[in-house]
Amino acid sequence: MRKSVGIVRNLDALNRVILPKSLRDTLGILPHSSVEAFIDGDRIVLRKxxxxxxxCGQIDGTSLFRHKPVCGTCRRELAQLSRERAPASR
Structure with a gap:
């Protein structure tokens, strides 16, 4: 969902743009946070x-496993592999 927030910013002399505090607060972007830039047609999209x-690189639906992000699909595949490789009970 795209929503205009009515904020316009000019690029500075070094072609940078400052994200207003209200936007940073809304998205939980703290000082020194990283943001990603994407091109969507003729738009530049920034996101936290x-x-x-x-x-697999999937961004949505990840949770941490031993401090590493893993998506649901890969978690299920890993669980299946683990079950397949587990020694048979005697």
Whole structure:
């Protein structure tokens, strides 16, 4: 969902733009946070950086496993592999 917030900023002499505090607060972007830039047609999209799954790169639906982001699909695949490789009970 795209929503205009009515804020316009000019580029400075070094072609930088400052994100207003209200936007940073809304998105939880703290000082020294990372943001990602994407091109969507003729638009530049910025979003708060969230590392993707260490296996497939998927960004949505990740949770940390041993301090690494892993998506649900890869978690299920890893669980299946683990079950397949587990020694059979005697």
């Amino acid at each position: 950086y969230a590392p993707g799954c260490v296996f």
